[in-house]
Amino acid sequence: MKRREFIKGVVPAAAGLAAASGLAAPAIAQNKRELKMVTAWPKNFPGMGVGAERLAKRITEATDGQLSVRVFAAGELVPPFEIFDAVSSGTAEMYHGAEYYWPGKSPAFNFFSAVPFGLTAAENNAWIYHGGGQELWDELSAKFNVKAMLVGNTGVQMGGWFNREINTLEDLKGLKMRIPGLGGEVLRRLGASTLSLPGGEIYPALQSGAIDATEWVGPWNDLAFGFHKIAKFYYYPGFHEPGTSFSVGFNKGAWEGFTPAQRQILQNAAAAENDYMLAEFNARNGAALKTLVNEHKVQLRKFSDDVMKEIGRVSGETIAELAAGNEDVKKVYDSFIDFRANAKEWANISENAYFDSRNLDYKYTK
Known part of the structure; x- marks a missing residue:
C-alpha cells in the first residue's frame, strides 16, 4: 500500500474529530484539520522557537496535511505564561513551552522540566521514557485537561x-x-x-x-x-537547570479525539524533535562561547x-x-x-x- 493511501486511510471523518475534541469548531475541510499551537517563545527564536516551527512541520508533513499545525509565537494569540491555560480550556489545541512555567498549577510540574542538581538531558529522557516519569506526568497533567510529552532539551545550561x-x-x-x-x-x-x-x-x-x-x-x-x-x-x-526539558501539551479532549495512528505520529514527531533540539544545542554552544569570549570579551x-x-x-x-x-x-x-x-x-x-x-x-x- 502506498504511504499516501495509508495516511488517508487512518484519518477519520472530520465530523468525528470535531465532536471528540470538545473544542470550538476548528478549520476542517476535506478531512483536514488545523491545530493551533501557542508557544512561550519569540517568533523564530533559535532553539525553542525554531523547534516549535520544526515540530509543526514534522506533524503536517507526516500526516500529508491531514493535521496542519499553525504556530503562534509568544503574545500573538495569548501571553507566553498563559499558553497552558489556553490549551487546558480549549482555546488552542497545543502548547510548546516548559513545565516549570506553571508551578501555580502544581509545583510537581517543575520535575518535568528542570530542578536544581537534578537530572541531565540523557538521564531525564531515561526517567520519562523508562522510569515511570511519563505515567506520573500523564496523571498530573490530566487533572488540568492536558496530555504532555517531551519535545526538546537544552542540555546543561549556564549559570x-x-x-x-x-x-x-x-x-x-x-x-x-x-x-x-x-x-x-x-x-x-x-x-x-x-x-x-x-x-x-x-x-x-x-x-x-x-x-x-x-x-x-x-x-x-x-x-x-x-x-x-x-x-x-x-x-x-x-x-x-542541568538538562532543561521542553514540552508539547495537547488539549486532552483533542488528544483523545485523534486516532491511534495519529497519536503515534504525534508522539514520534515529538520524540524526534526532542533528540534533534538537544543535538543542535550541543552543536552550536561551543562556537557561540568562543565568540562571546574572544570577540565580545565576556569574562x-x-x-x-x-x-x-x-x-x-x-x-x-x-x-x-x-x-x-x-x-x-x-x-x-x-x-x-x-x-x-x-x-x-x-x-x-x-x-x-x-x-x-x-x-x-x-x-x-x-
Whole structure:
C-alpha cells in the first residue's frame, strides 16, 4: 500500500474529530484539520522557537496535511505564561513551552522540566521514557485537561549573566535576578530577589537596571539575545537547570479525539524533535562561547565550590520541603529522587569517569 493511501486511510471523518475534541469548531475541510499551537517563545527564536516551527512541520508533513499545525509565537494569540491555560480550556489545541512555567498549577510540574542538581538531558529522557516519569506526568497533567510529552532539551545550561562578580554567598544577598522555577526559590532563600520573566522581557529589564542578573539558556541562545552588551560576567555551571526539558501539551479532549495512528505520529514527531533540539544545542554552544569570549570579551567565571555546596544544600532542603507538603509533588519527587540516585551512581563510573580521562590532556592531531 502506498504511504499516501495509508495516511488517508487512518484519518477519520472530520465530523468525528470535531465532536471528540470538545473544542470550538476548528478549520476542517476535506478531512483536514488545523491545530493551533501557542508557544512561550519569540517568533523564530533559535532553539525553542525554531523547534516549535520544526515540530509543526514534522506533524503536517507526516500526516500529508491531514493535521496542519499553525504556530503562534509568544503574545500573538495569548501571553507566553498563559499558553497552558489556553490549551487546558480549549482555546488552542497545543502548547510548546516548559513545565516549570506553571508551578501555580502544581509545583510537581517543575520535575518535568528542570530542578536544581537534578537530572541531565540523557538521564531525564531515561526517567520519562523508562522510569515511570511519563505515567506520573500523564496523571498530573490530566487533572488540568492536558496530555504532555517531551519535545526538546537544552542540555546543561549556564549559570547566568551578572553585572558584578559572585565570589561568596554574601554577593548573592540583595541581587535582583531573573531565574524561574525552583532555582529562583533556592537563590531567594540565600538572600537574592528573584522573579520569572518571559524571554522577550529579559533584555530590557537587564538594560534598565530592573534586574542585576539573569539566566537564560547557554551561549548560543544568550548570544542571540545580546546579554553580553550589558553584563560581562558569565557564570557556570547552571546548577538550576542541568538538562532543561521542553514540552508539547495537547488539549486532552483533542488528544483523545485523534486516532491511534495519529497519536503515534504525534508522539514520534515529538520524540524526534526532542533528540534533534538537544543535538543542535550541543552543536552550536561551543562556537557561540568562543565568540562571546574572544570577540565580545565576556569574562567567563566558575562558581566557587563553597558557593555551590551551599546552593546544593539549600536546593535539597527546598525540594524536600515541597514534597512534604503536597501529595502530588511527593509522588513525583519519590520517583525522581530514586531514579537520580541510580543515575548518579552509573554516571560516576561511565560518563564522569570518561570525562575525567579525556581531560588528561590527550589531544588528537590534525
